[in-house]
Amino acid sequence: MRRSRFVEVNYVPVNTMSDHEHNYEQNYEEHDEEHDLNSRTDTNKGSTCSSRGRRSFWIGITVLLLVSGVVVFSIVGETHLMNVKTQQQPVVDSELMETKLLMREMEKKVTQMLDYVQRKVSPLVDNLPNFALESQGASLIKDLRSNNYDWLPWWLPVKYVTNSPRIVIQAHSLPLVPGECWSFAGDRGHLTISLSHPVAITHVSLGHITKDQSPSHSISGAPRSFSVYGMSTLDGGDMTLLQDFTYDDNGDSIQTFEVVGHEEKVFKYVKLQIESNWGDPTYTCLYSFRVHGKRSPVIEA
Known part of the structure; x- marks a missing residue:
């Protein structure tokens, strides 16, 4: 196998x-x-x-x-x-x-x-005719007024020339200008005005600057009590006291006063007599003085 x-x-x-x-x-x-x-x-x-x-x-x-x-x-x-x-x-x-x-x-x-x-108010100051107005024919009586206030000593050869008293009756525009006045010595003085026309006096107006206008806010040299006399002749035989008034140092610069009770008398001359001022013993200043009235065919005083 x-x-x-x-x-x-x-x-x-x-x-x-x-x-x-x-x-x-x-x-x-x-x-x-x-x-x-x-x-x-x-x-x-x-x-x-x-x-x-x-x-x-x-x-x-x-x-x-x-x-x-x-x-x-x-x-x-x-x-x-x-x-x-x-x-x-x-x-x-x-x-x-x-x-x-x-x-x-x-x-x-x-x-x-x-x-x-x-x-x-204005008619009493501006609208009524002023018969003490120089430009209208009024004038001052030179011998019937107080002397000017000379504040410089008498022995200084230079004298301070004060305003003429004529400034009192000259036209003034409002407001009044401080210093534009006439000064007289002391607290009593007077002046006499020949009016431009014989009139029946109804009102008088006195003017001075107000305290607000004064640099010192004082007007101690302003007139206080004053009297107004009316005369028809300069001999003073018929001198008539029209009224006594008081200027208000707190009032308006131009103050108007009504003269009562002499509507029927006509005067040609007016004497303004300052009786006192508001406290200054050395001098008194007058800025403006006006005389208002009516020319009428009445019997003279």
Whole structure:
């Protein structure tokens, strides 16, 4: 019997590729791996860029919405303010009209008050004729008046020239000017005036600056008590006391006094006698003196 012989053969893979082919395949595999790596990297980059793009988009949308909201809010606010102003405009116009009407009424009242004062007071000062006005023909009797006040010592060679007493009967514009007066020594003095016309005397006016006009806020040299006499001749035989008066140092600068009880007498001369002043023992100042009355065909005193 024949025995079969088996020969054990070990199979060993034989590399049939050449070295060149083997290197090509290896390079190809490495290239594929690098390509896969690059693909994954590009994919990650694309994903990141896409995420950033979406974020920028939503931020832009948010900013746009905010800006739009601000603009809309501004427009609505301005519209509201315009509506409010439009609604308030009639009220403002009405208030302005009421104010104008009130001012017109006040102007009318002030005008009426001024007219009243002019009718009641001004005629006694300005509108009544002044018969003791030098420019109208009145004059002072030189020998029938007090001496001027000389405040410089007698032994000085230079003398201070005071204003003439004529200033008392000259025209004065109001307000009176401080210092534009006639001064006589002491608190008692007098002067005599020849009137421009024989008149029945109804009022007299005496003038001095007020305390507000005085630099010292005092008018102690202003006349206080004074008397007015009427005469038809200069000999004084028929001198008539018309009335005694008191000048108010807190009153107006020009004060007018009514003469009562001598309406039927006509006088050509008037004597102004100052009896006292408001406290200054050295001198007294006279700014203005006026005589008011009526020329009428009555029997002279």
